[in-house]
Amino acid sequence: MKGPTKDYRPFKGSYGSRGYRVLRLTLNTSVQLLKRTSSIVLLVLSSLFVFINIIALAITPGGMSLDDIDTVEAGAYFEVRPAAEEDLYRMVELGSAIELNYIVSNKGNRPGEALVAVVPPSQYWTGEVKGSSTIEVEAGSHKQVTFEITVPPDQGRFDSVSEELRFEDGRPGMYSRRSGEQFVTAVAASTESLEDLYATYQDGGAVPMGIDIPSYTDPRMGVASTMLVLGTREKVISYDPLETIDVPVSGPNLTFTVKDTFIRTIKVKQNTYMERSVTVRNVGGTDATVHLSIYYNPLQYTPVYMEPIGPPNERIGAGQSREWMFMLNTGQYPFNKGVNVIVLADNGSGPSNVTMLEIEYHTRSKSDNEKLGRQYYDMLWGGGIRFERFLWLVLFMAISGAALISDDIKNNSIALYLSRPLSWVDYILGKSAGLFIALIPISLLPAVLLYITGIAFSNRDLGEVIDTLWLLGSIILSYLITLFLMVSVSVALSSVSKKWIYAGVGTFSLFLFSSIISTILRAIFDQEWLKLIDLRLLMKLMYRPLFAIPYDPGGIGFEWYVTVLVMAGIVMACAATVVFRFHHREVAR
Amino acid sequence: MRRPIIKVQMVSKFYGRVMGLNDITVDFGPGTTGLLGPNGAGKSTLIKLMTGQIRPSKGKVEVLSERPWDNPSLNARFGYCPEQDAFFKGMTGLKFVSFTARLMGYPQTKARTMAKEAIEKVGMTAAMDRDVQGYSKGMRQRIKLAQSLVHDPDLLILDEPMSGTDPMGRVRMMEVLSDLEKEGKHIVVSSHILHEIERMTESIILIDKGKLVASGNMHDIRDSLDRFPLTVRIITDERSRLAKLLMDATPMSSITFGEQGNELLVRTPTPDLFYSAFQDCLVENKVKVTAIDSPDDNLNAIFEYLVG
Numbered sequence: 001m002k003g004p005t006k007d008y009r010p011f012k013g014s015y016g017s018r019g020y021r022v023l024r025l026t027l028n029t030s031v032q033l034l035k036r037t038s039s040i041v042l043l044v045l046s047s048l049f050v051f052i053n054i055i056a057l058a059i060t061p062g063g064m065s066l067d068d069i070d071t072v073e074a075g076a077y078f079e080v081r082p083a084a085e086e087d088l089y090r091m092v093e094l095g096s097a098i099e100l101n102y103i104v105s106n107k108g109n110r111p112g113e114a115l116v117a118v119v120p121p122s123q124y125w126t127g128e129v130k131g132s133s134t135i136e137v138e139a140g141s142h143k144q145v146t147f148e149i150t151v152p153p154d155q156g157r158f159d160s161v162s163e164e165l166r167f168e169d170g171r172p173g174m175y176s177r178r179s180g181e182q183f184v185t186a187v188a189a190s191t192e193s194l195e196d197l198y199a200t201y202q203d204g205g206a207v208p209m210g211i212d213i214p215s216y217t218d219p220r221m222g223v224a225s226t227m228l229v230l231g232t233r234e235k236v237i238s239y240d241p242l243e244t245i246d247v248p249v250s251g252p253n254l255t256f257t258v259k260d261t262f263i264r265t266i267k268v269k270q271n272t273y274m275e276r277s278v279t280v281r282n283v284g285g286t287d288a289t290v291h292l293s294i295y296y297n298p299l300q301y302t303p304v305y306m307e308p309i310g311p312p313n314e315r316i317g318a319g320q321s322r323e324w325m326f327m328l329n330t331g332q333y334p335f336n337k338g339v340n341v342i343v344l345a346d347n348g349s350g351p352s353n354v355t356m357l358e359i360e361y362h363t364r365s366k367s368d369n370e371k372l373g374r375q376y377y378d379m380l381w382g383g384g385i386r387f388e389r390f391l392w393l394v395l396f397m398a399i400s401g402a403a404l405i406s407d408d409i410k411n412n413s414i415a416l417y418l419s420r421p422l423s424w425v426d427y428i429l430g431k432s433a434g435l436f437i438a439l440i441p442i443s444l445l446p447a448v449l450l451y452i453t454g455i456a457f458s459n460r461d462l463g464e465v466i467d468t469l470w471l472l473g474s475i476i477l478s479y480l481i482t483l484f485l486m487v488s489v490s491v492a493l494s495s496v497s498k499k500w501i502y503a504g505v506g507t508f509s510l511f512l513f514s515s516i517i518s519t520i521l522r523a524i525f526d527q528e529w530l531k532l533i534d535l536r537l538l539m540k541l542m543y544r545p546l547f548a549i550p551y552d553p554g555g556i557g558f559e560w561y562v563t564v565l566v567m568a569g570i571v572m573a574c575a576a577t578v579v580f581r582f583h584h585r586e587v588a589r
Numbered sequence: 590m591r592r593p594i595i596k597v598q599m600v601s602k603f604y605g606r607v608m609g610l611n612d613i614t615v616d617f618g619p620g621t622t623g624l625l626g627p628n629g630a631g632k633s634t635l636i637k638l639m640t641g642q643i644r645p646s647k648g649k650v651e652v653l654s655e656r657p658w659d660n661p662s663l664n665a666r667f668g669y670c671p672e673q674d675a676f677f678k679g680m681t682g683l684k685f686v687s688f689t690a691r692l693m694g695y696p697q698t699k700a701r702t703m704a705k706e707a708i709e710k711v712g713m714t715a716a717m718d719r720d721v722q723g724y725s726k727g728m729r730q731r732i733k734l735a736q737s738l739v740h741d742p743d744l745l746i747l748d749e750p751m752s753g754t755d756p757m758g759r760v761r762m763m764e765v766l767s768d769l770e771k772e773g774k775h776i777v778v779s780s781h782i783l784h785e786i787e788r789m790t791e792s793i794i795l796i797d798k799g800k801l802v803a804s805g806n807m808h809d810i811r812d813s814l815d816r817f818p819l820t821v822r823i824i825t826d827e828r829s830r831l832a833k834l835l836m837d838a839t840p841m842s843s844i845t846f847g848e849q850g851n852e853l854l855v856r857t858p859t860p861d862l863f864y865s866a867f868q869d870c871l872v873e874n875k876v877k878v879t880a881i882d883s884p885d886d887n888l889n890a891i892f893e894y895l896v897g
Contacts, residue, residue, distance in 0.1 A: 017694070024691045032678065412675035416736065419640055419669035420692040423661045 021422055022430045029404070029434020034441075038399045043442055046392040050446040054453050083144055099130070100147045104137055373547030376454075376471055380447050381478070381540050390536070393443045393486065394511045401435050401490035402503035410498040424582040432487050439487070444479040451475055474546040482539060485567060486511070492574035495581045511535055529558065535570075538563045592654070593618055594744060594775045595639055600648030602634050602799075609634040611799040612648070617777055621770050623786030623793040624779040631799040632779040633672055636748045639777070640669045653744060665693060667744040668737030672752060672779075674729055676721045682708060682732045683717040689736040700739075707739040708732070711765050727758030734765065738774070745769065747778045751785055763788055818842040819860040821867075824880040828853040831876050839866035851879070 033039055083101035130146040137143050316322050380389065408414045408431075417427050451472055455465055489510060493503035518534035521527075531537055542563045544551050551560045593616035602609040610631045626632045637643045638650050641657030641664065650656065655663045677685060686707055690700035708717045711731040716724065721732060730750055737745055750766075751759045766789055770776055780786050786793055787807060795802040825831050832844050832853055841863070842856040857863040871878060 021692055021694050024688075024694075028677075028688060028691075035679065407678065411678065412671060412673045413677055415640075415642060415669070415671040416675050416677070416689060417692065418642055418661075419664050419667075419671075419737075420689065421661045421665045421694065422692065423659065426661065 018421070018426065021420070022426050022433070025417070025422065025427065025430030026433040026437065029431050030437040033400050033404075033435060033438040036400050039396065039438070042392055042396050042399070046389075046442045046446065049389070049392075050449060053450060097148060102145050102147065103142050104135060104145055372468065372471060373474065374549050376451065376475065377543065377547035377549055379450065380475065381543055389443070389446065391512075393439065393482070394508060396439060396442050397486050397490050397511070398504040398508040400438070401487070402494050402507055403500035404431055404435055404491060405494040406496075406498055406500040406503055409495075410500075428491065428578055428582065432491050435487050435490060436483050439483050443483060444476065447475050447479055448472070471547070474543075474548075478543045478546050481542070481567075485539070485571060488571045488574035492577040495578055532558070532562070532566050538566055542567060594653065595777065596649075596651040597635070597638075598649045598651075600635075600638060600645045600650055602631075602638060602643065603646045608799050610638070610645075610796075613796065613799075613801045614648075615794055615801055615804050617775075617794070618792060619775050620792060621766070621776040621778065621790040623790050624777060624796070625781065625783065625786055625793050626779075626796040626802075627781050630781075630797045632781075632796060633748055634799075635796065636669075636672075636746055636777070636779060640664075640667070640746055665740065666742055667746055668740065668742040670730075670733045670737040670745070670747040670750055672748040675733065676729070678722075680721055681718050682713055682721055682724070682728075682735075685721050685732060686717075686736045686739050690739045693740045695740070703739050703741070704735070707735040710738065710768065711735045712761060725758075727754040727761070730754055730758065730762065731765070734762070738769065742774070744775045745777070747776065749779055749781070751780065751782070759785065818856045818858045819863070819883060821855045821857065821860075821863065821881065821883050822847070823853040823855065823878060824849075824851050825853060825876060825878045826851050827876050830874075831870070831878075834870050834874055834876065835867065838870050839863050 034043070083103050130148055135143050135145065405414075408417070414427070418424060422430070455468060486507075490503065490507055493506040494500065497503065514533050514535045515537060518530055518532075518537070521533065522530045541551070541560065545560065595617035597613055597615050597617075600613050601611055613631075613635070624632050624635065634643070638645055639652050639657060641652075641660060644658035650658075652663060653666055657663055677688060680688065683701070683704055686704035687697075687700050690703050691697065693700075695703060705714070705717070708714055711734050713728060713731050713735060716728060721729065724732060730753070734747065734750055737747065747766075751762050754762060763785070766776060766778065770789075776790075778786070778789060791807040792805070793807055794804040823831065828846060828851060832846075835841065835855060836844060839857065839862050840859060842858055844856070845854045846852065847854050855863070870876065
């Protein structure tokens with residue numbers, strides 16, 4: 001009889017570990033998937049878009065940063081004072097020009113850049129800053145700036161409430177009072193010299209009018225307050241944004257009030273949504289009306305949409321506090337000149353030397369995390385132009401991922417895999433992990449690159465970069481969840497048929513058309529729970545907490561855990577499909 | 590007595606309401622065993638049960654004393670060559686065989702060396718750097734055989750390894766299997782061509798319609814088969830002369846002229862004797878034959894005879 005004479009040998013087992021064999025399958029699957037022409041085309045297209053995004057981040061003025069940059073860091077603020085007594089007020093002949101010197105002091109503990117400006121009280125006045133309009137001032141240091149003011153010969157009037165008056169001697173004059181109770185200004189429009197008017201006033205004479213240039217900076221003009229006072233007051237009103245203002249009240253029709261003002265300039269980059277808060281505490285002994293104003297810098301002509309959340313005026317009792325949130329939303333264009341936030345307190349008429357306000361300005365708070373998270377959430381998971389990142393992913397899944405198992409069934413290569421020391425579970429693990437890895441260059445990698453680029457252009461120091469690492473973790477986690485879900489779906493659909501096109505269409509429909517189907521069904525049946533059909537929406541909702549964005553069940557119709565349950569259900573259904581195909585139905589048969 | 594390599598005990602396999610195998614009990618001994626049966630007899634089902642691709646609905650299968658279903662470690666001990674074309678896309682012959690070795694757990698260099706050795710054994714070295722998809726059917730069968738023996742298993746389970754190959758390919762494949770047998774491998778080879786198996790082994794197992802028909806030594810089975818007349822179709826321009834010569838040379842059930850002018854149909858109860866005499870007849874009498882085949886030389890006809 002033919003045949004060998006020996007019996008079979010006992011098995012010694014020297015074929016590597018199970019993990020090694022699965023790893024080989026994983027790597028081979030990744031390489032084979034990435035070698036497909038369709039994969040290469042999608043990778044190239046995806047990379048092109050990522051490259052464009054990165055270039056845009058790099059070359060756009062100001063870039064699209066992770067965070068806004070405050071012009072004045074917390075703890076740094078400026079005071080502007082006249083350089084000399086004569087700069088407090090100056091008698092000026094109409095039609096002449098004067099120079100006024102002011103000292104800009106940085107009272108904070110960080111260096112800062114002060115924006116100085118001339119704020120003529122009327123359109124008929126002109127003025128300019130000699131030298132640079134922005135000056136760098138070290139912490140605890142000061143610099144002098146010079147303003148030149150030209151008073152026109154024919155003094156005009158303000159465009160607010162005004163009335164014509166006549167001096168006692170019958171000369172014509174004008175009294176003007178600006179409306180709005182923000183500040184009260186009397187302006188003389190007299191042909192008399194200012195010296196005469198002042199002398200009359202000092203002598204106790206009835207001088208109904210004087211020249212009183214508004215006593216503090218137009219709040220729209222920047223951080224460093226400039227104060228120009230020309231007039232006939234016996235004592236010029238001094239303005240200090242952080243100190244008590246002591247104002248003597250005299251003269252008919254003139255009432256000055258205590259005003260504490262907090263000015264903050266925030267530079268906001270384009271495509272930025274930000275939320276800020278200001279807490280105002282009334283530490284004075286009397287009630288105060290506190291007003292919050294937000295202006296965009298008039299030097300910047302790009303509009304910004306901004307509004308305080310809540311009424312801008314609040315009556316705050318002594319010892320009470322109030323927090324204002326306010327939102328800024330810029331468009332496509334950079335908004336580098338800044339937004340001024342003004343908090344102004346008014347305790348009503350009458351003299352006061354009580355410090356009214358204690359103000360906290362929050363630049364690093366929970367809302368910052370939320371803002372930062374929202375920015376990246378919108379960029380990675382939002383709609384519009386960001387949608388293409390999700391599109392590439394789905395296309396990759398629908399074209400390459402769909403053939404993952406179906407090609408093996410079609411080519412009978414499953415029999416080859418399962419005739420190695422690999423169980424069907426090993427096979428599924430290896431294939432799934434291979435697809436997972438192949439998807440990284442088209443999904444997670446670009447997202448991480450965008451994060452790194454964003455950080456690189458955000459001028460953060462190392463400590464601040466570390467503070468944003470939670471965001472990197474969120475990005476990675478959100479993509480891992482997405483890939484896990486999509487790979488589960490793809491493997492399940494791919495194992496159902498020999499024809500990859502079925503799995504491809506199924507994957508594409510599930511992730512892209514489910515939104516449309518959900519919308520149509522909701523329009524027909526008016527049932528909010530039909531949102532659960534919309535897989536992309538569910539993913540977006542599930543990731544909100546990861547990006548520090550509060551979940552709003554009111555706007556969605558169900559709690560966050562419902563989305564998690566639905567997602568978990570989908571994964572379990574996919575797993576059940578695979579088990580049915582491979583274990584129960586014996587896919588190799 | 591030596592232990593059987595494969596034990597099949599009262600095994601049935603159902604595909605839904607369709608029965609693939611029906612209560613089969615048979616042992617596969619050491620050496621080469623031919624698994625014979627017509628198309629649809631259940632050969633591939635039995636092989637898939639033996640290789641753990643599917644599990645039995647009833648009964649027990651043991652390969653090398655282990656149950657193959659859900660037992661991937663056993664796969665390291667045998668090599669399996671499936672019936673259909675089974676390849677990984679876009680690979681050369683060398684990469685294909687090498688990758689299957691890596692799936693066994695071997696490191697890259699070792700796997701490559703082993704793959705080259707296996708490819709050399711099946712005579713495919715010259716073509717190993719070409720894409721598998723460009724191979725002829727015979728080359729694909731041989732490279733499939735190479736992947737099954739790349740890890741030097743004790744047992745080879747080959748499902749119709751010569752299916753679709755040309756005569757030269759069959760001869761080459763038989764030589765390869767013969768060499769492997771000489772190396773001490775146990776081989777289970779399935780086929781629906783009786784004479785293929787006959788040239789490789791004397792130990793055969795016959796199944797039909799999911800049932801075991803016969804098993805054991807070839808001669809015992811052939812004794813029963815010899816009573817079954819075989820039809821041989823000969824194409825020759827000298828059919829009258831050849832008919833006369835054959836009638837004198839060997840016993841025949843009948844000899845008739847076919848519809849075509851050069852066709853001769855011979856029915857013989859002793860195919861072995863007939864083929865021997867036929868060959869001598871052609872040589873001695875210098876009869877020119879254009880073609881010869883046997884419409885009945887398949888197991889369908891034989892099993893019809895065997896199972897009545």
